[in-house]
Amino acid sequence: MTWQQIESVLGRVRPFLQADGGDIELVEIDGHSAGVRLTGACSSCPSARMTLVLGVEAALRREVPEFDRVYLR
């Protein structure tokens, strides 16, 4: 599991998030999990945080079979 693999998945949703005044950043990789930071518009909405994290996690698991989970930093 590489930084690039995760970045490429995040990169697919990033343009939409940025157009909405937000962003998602990869902060660290810990084993098979990734720490991300949400900034801007959606970062303060609990439901958006959950939806986004679960969404990115599901996409990552599809792309990277050994991927475990996404956590917020």
Place this chain on the structure above:
Amino acid sequence: MSAPSPQLEMANDLVVGRSARMRAVFDFIHLIRGSDSTVLITGESGTGKEVIATLIHRTSRRMHHPFVAVSCALFSETLIESELFGHERGAFTGAVKDRPGRFELAQGGTIFLDDIDDVPLGMQVKLLRVIQNRTVERLGGIRPIPVNVRILAGAKRDLKQMVGEGTFREDLYYRLNVLPLTLPPLRDRREDIPELMDFFFDRFFRRKGEENPQISDAVRQVFMRYDWPGNVRELENACERIAQTCTCGVIRVGCLAANLLFGATNQPPGAPVADPQPTDSTTPISLDGRLRDLEATLITWALKASRGNKSKAAQLLQVKRSTLGDRIKHCGLDQADSSAASPASSDVDAA
């Protein structure tokens, strides 16, 4: 094409769409409003066959009589028969009293037989007899009951093709296919998506006592770019889910389910990937940063599409192989390694 009648306009609070494809559907319904003939409505799952059937009924001379919709996919072969034609007491175990079938319940009005393509061959012959004789016989009954019912049928598969394969009776097909009407999938009438979004968001937000939700442009872009394999029904469900979970009054990308968000990004990035406008005029944006992100997105897409083959990816992006290598470095896409360290963590604090 004739203009829809005032009557059709009135009934049209049911259906949203101004695209040429939908206008053709409305024109057809207007054209057949005086007819009592059978209509075969074909369309993918979720395209709104039952809604259109309701509209046909409401604009017909039978509008003040019952409209009965029944999905033929829901029942086993014996159950369909009892459901459609009714049964007499004692006809089978559990038949404790006389029960009229759907055809009798639709007396004077319209019956919509949805999922007609799921009706087993054995049952098809019985339906054919009802259509020809306009009488039904309840299960366990002995006398035929005359039914004055207009028949509309819905199918998600091509019945003509099923006839060729031997899974649908040819005689029944011709009985049903008097007035054929095909509903377009949502991806073929994308111009209707904004109006559909407003229609459903309005409905679901009003249901929870809120009005006029704001929808961000990015969300509209995602909705426009997603392929909607489940058609209008899928869009309706997406709007309902968002209305249930969105708490901040503005529908933003973060509220969207993963399949929508990632589905929209599966499209080849021919068009600009995102609205380049900053959302407000006070927050500065980095042009270089934005361009690099866009470049990285396009390169990542090309690499993925060519399964990591850089020569093919370069062809897709219409650049030289060496140029692609330079751009990959420029975007930092070559820094990938599995170390746990963050190469360039942003200095923006999490909220």
